[in-house]
Amino acid sequence: MGRREITALAAATALAGLGATLGACTPTVRVEVPDKPIEINLNVNIRQEVVVKLERDVQETLRQNTDIF
Numbered sequence: 001m002g003r004r005e006i007t008a009l010a011a012a013t014a015l016a017g018l019g020a021t022l023g024a025c026t027p028t029v030r031v032e033v034p035d036k037p038i039e040i041n042l043n044v045n046i047r048q049e050v051v052v053k054l055e056r057d058v059q060e061t062l063r064q065n066t067d068i069f
Contacts, residue, residue, distance in 0.1 A: 062068065
């Protein structure tokens with residue numbers, strides 16, 4: 001075998017090895033449904049709504065009964 005043949009054989013072997021390596025590392029993407037339900041915790045401040053409603057009720061009551069105090 002000549003020097004060119006050995007170089008070509010080495011290059012072919014390297015390419016085959018690279019191809020096998022890349023073929024073994026193919027990424028896999030899977031979409032699965034979770035076993036447990038998704039839980040979303042919403043920290044909502046309800047106090048503001050209650051205060052606003054009470055404040056409006058108090059203002060309306062004071063308008064209707066001006067002689068309370």
